[in-house]
Amino acid sequence: MGKTILITGASSGIGAALARSYARAGVTLLLWGRDQARLDEIAGQCRALGATAVTQAFDLRDAAGFAAKLVAADASTPIDLAxxxxxxxxxAPGDRIAEAPERAQAVADVNFTAPVVGANVLAEAxxxxxxxxxxxxxxxxxxYPLPMAPTYAATKAGLRLFAEALGLRLAKHGVVVSLVSPGFVDTPMSRRVPESKPFLMTAEACAAVIVRKIAAKKRVIVVPWQFAVIRAVTGLLPRALVRWVLSRA
Ligand SMILES: NC(=O)c1ccc[n+]([C@@H]2O[C@H](COP(=O)([O-])OP(=O)(O)OC[C@H]3O[C@@H](n4cnc5c(N)ncnc54)[C@H](OP(=O)(O)O)[C@@H]3O)[C@@H](O)[C@H]2O)c1
Known part of the structure; x- marks a missing residue:
């Protein structure tokens, strides 16, 4: 039986690399993003590798529309891996004190609301x-309480707790929930960050690790591994010291 895999954000960076990594005969890839031209390009690469690829371009900030698309997609081809x-x-831009409220809203909608809504739709199915x-x-x-990106850090912190809680809730139903926590990956997103990027890796290398760990049903995936060590060590430090260091970043 073939496998159906949904990837959001498949038009760029890590999502595009994941799509190519999974592309092979017998696999149906549902590649969702915003930019239709880039989605078409990635879908073409996946088809050349033997996969069936179906694209949808829309804005994830429409959470109700996203949920409806998920219900329809799962009804026509049950999704094995999302x-x-x-x-x-x-x-946050350097010329403002606070983040622009509309930008904070968009970050919260895309990074937290959409995946939480989507995961709940598929969790049930x-x-x-x-x-x-x-x-x-x-x-x-x-x-980390990043002063340069408070909303971004908070959305990802919320996702971490959500993943853990949902995983506990779904375990008895045979559904696995994993959280992937990348460090720095060379993509359009990270190229906009001016700060230094230790242990920077390519999207392809990142995707290869993620695919391997998903296959092993790992619930916590930190990539590259050096950041798992850094997190373990900084977790032992007094929070006041972490805050002091970050306040000077
Ligand atoms: N790169 C890193 O260093 C890094 C580090 C830690 C975590 N991450 C996480 O890894 C994930 C992938 O990031 P990336 O680095 O691959 O970034 P990227 O190259 O900028 O790709 C982001 C993807 O998200 C899609 N997206 C953004 N806003 C959307 C919206 N409103 N509606 C629908 N799709 C939307 C984009 O679609 P379009 O391009 O079609 O608009 C694109 O496909 C993100 O969750 C990011 O937070 C990345």
Missing amino acids: IFNAGLGGS MAKRGAGHIVLVGSISES
Whole structure:
């Protein structure tokens, strides 16, 4: 039997690399994003690798529309693996004190509301089938109060707790929930960040690790691994010290 995989944010960066990594005969890829031309390009690459690829271009900030599209897609081809990867970077501009409220709203809608709504839609359907895998793409920033991106960090922190709680809720129904926490990955999003990017990796290398760990049904996926060590070490430090360092960043 073939496998059906949904990837949001498939038109760029990590999502596009994941699509190519999963593309092979017998796999149906549902590639969702906003930019139809870039989605078509990625879908063409996936078809060349033997996959069936179906694209949909729309704005995830329409949460009700997103939920309706998920219900329809899952009804026509039951989704085995859903990767909620789409995200909006959130560095606050240097010429303002606070983040622009409308930008904060967009970051919250895309990074938190959409994946939470989407995961709940598929959780119900997958639990009824007794199988499925939901993957939420967070960020290592979920562990730090980043003054340069408060809303972004908060959306990813919320996603982390949501993933853990949903995973506990769905375990007895045969559905796995994983959280992917990337460090720095070379994509259009990270290229807009001026700060230094330790352990920067390519989207392809990042996708290869994610695919391997999803196959192993890992619930917590930190990539690259160095950030798992950094998080473990900084987690042992007094929070006041972490705050002091970040306040000078
Ligand atoms: N790159 C990193 O260093 C890094 C680090 C930590 C976490 N992450 C996370 O990894 C995920 C992928 O990021 P990336 O680096 O691959 O970024 P990217 O290259 O900028 O791609 C972001 C994707 O999200 C889609 N998207 C954004 N806003 C959307 C909206 N309103 N409606 C529908 N789709 C929307 C984009 O679609 P269009 O391009 O079609 O508009 C694009 O496909 C994000 O969740 C991000 O927070 C990335």
